Amino acid sequence: MEILSTPQGDFELSRFPIRSKETLRAWDAADEYLIKVLHEEQLLTSDSNVLILNDSFGALSCSFSATRPVVVSDSFIAYQGLLENLQRNNIDQNNIEFRDSLREYGEVDQPYNLVLLKITKSLAQLEDQLHRIRPHIDKNTRIIASGMVKGIHNSTLQLFESIIGTTTTSLARKKARLIFSQFNPELTPPQNSYPKTYTLESTDYKILNHANVFSRERLDIGTRFLIENLPVSDHYQDIVDLGCGNGIVGLMAASANPAATINFVDESYMAVASAKENFTKAFPDREANFYATDCLKGILPSSCDLILNNPPFHQQNAIGDFIAVQMFKESFIALKPGGELWVIGNRHLGYHVKLKRLFGNCITVASNKKFVILKAIKN
Ligand SMILES: C[S@@+](CC[C@H](N)C(=O)[O-])C[C@H]1O[C@@H](n2cnc3c(N)ncnc32)[C@H](O)[C@@H]1O
Known part of the structure; x- marks a missing residue:
């Protein structure tokens, strides 16, 4: 202190x-x-x-x-x-x-x-x-x-x-x-550029992004790779989009898993609001939960079947993988036995070592030149 x-x-x-x-x-x-x-x-x-x-x-x-x-x-x-x-x-x-x-x-x-x-x-x-x-x-x-x-x-x-x-x-x-x-009352400022909207490629989804949202101008290439490889199963009842940003990952998971409830979580109020707006517009009749919280605080232990995560590299001005590791630890607690954590990351980040240490297992489900998608199961 x-x-x-x-x-x-x-x-x-x-x-x-x-x-x-x-x-x-x-x-x-x-x-x-x-x-x-x-x-x-x-x-x-x-x-x-x-x-x-x-x-x-x-x-x-x-x-x-x-x-x-x-x-x-x-x-x-x-x-x-x-x-x-x-x-x-x-x-x-x-x-x-x-x-x-x-x-x-x-x-x-x-x-x-x-x-x-x-x-x-x-x-x-x-x-x-x-x-x-x-x-x-x-x-x-x-x-x-x-x-x-x-x-x-x-x-x-x-x-x-x-x-x-x-x-x-x-x-x-x-x-x-x-x-x-100094405030100038005579000034005519340009219009606020935010929130910004883009159409998600190969879909009709119009994605709204408030000003402080990750990759607010276009689909991030890591996110694109994750949504191209999303898992589908009747067993997924509760899915979490952890660090949801504008909620694209959860949105596409909802589309691929029509019976699942999606939980959107982010520490940015603008991210959670963007995800809510995007999900509600895409699925007006479907229930979902939206949480502004730190990692998975507030999510019940052993309550989730699938957690999808594109982890951040920084918190405020501190850079590093410490938030990713905290997200992995809290995912282990939040998953039901048999539940899965799917993580996308740059190849060089070495998330597989950390996941293997925490979960006792970790496999690569997809990879390209830049990214790997890893899966760890809570046994
Ligand atoms: C790399 S972005 C991924 C956003 C989105 N899932 C995507 O793929 O476009 C990471 C997200 O994690 C959020 N984040 C950072 N620290 C967090 C924390 N401690 N708890 C929850 N979310 C956090 C950021 O606000 C950001 O939206």
Whole structure:
């Protein structure tokens, strides 16, 4: 556990979920820079009306909780991290109003005084967020974004210029930078490009993708290989699309297995909403379940016949196979005896070693130059 020292006090903060041998902190230099400048320029008062976006694990929300901010995120994991860090620091959860990324950001006619935005990797998400912010600000609003220098490009600043107004940046400090944007009421911003829709090749399915969804412009080549090789069986009653993104895998599994119930799971609220919209449009009369959760938390042990998984390579800014491994572990628990986990991955990722260790078996059901599809059975 590490301590973030701020003018508002010291906060004990952890990432979520807590991992043994964690090497990363729950905040970064961009959070520290933003907290420092707000204090130096006395931009926060007790009656500030504050909106915080993309706070990773609650560093900003804990520091500014006295202003009772509205906190917007697309990540279930970030939300859980925030809740745990509030509790750890004895901050009343009611001081924060959490809103997921698809909810209205604020109330009509109550513009924010201060909007604090952490820059994420996704320009698409930034574009969508700036459009959603615009109705909730006026010329008195201070809009300050913070990010690491390597994540702030001309294209980032151009989005602020075209959707909010005149935009400047600070000097870099510890490889972090701030962006200041001034609302221009005269500006006519271009239309929000999100959500985006494409037609799934060889089908009539129109696939809707909210801004923060994986492969939102077109079918991912790994996903394509998985849906070309989906299993079919009368034994599958409960199928899980784990890390569902826009839900294409679950949708095609539903089409191939007409009697099965499909459970769509993702930690991104935009992914779950996209999957829900896509499934409901394709199968208006068919029941399905949709969960925003971390891996398979909330799914009953020994309840699933088949889990389909195209695992992610990163969580927030941490890259690696640790989420894939967590997904495999939780799949083992969620599967019925005899249940199957099907995983697609790049050949070089070595998922078969991990699956064999966890399940005691693993076979390759299909492969091409780039990908393998692996099957592990819970015996
Ligand atoms: C490689 S994408 C696959 C998306 C979709 N299944 C496809 O093939 O197009 C991995 C997905 O896992 C989700 N994800 C990342 N971490 C997760 C977690 N801890 N729990 C659940 N889903 C997670 C991401 O949001 C993303 O949608």
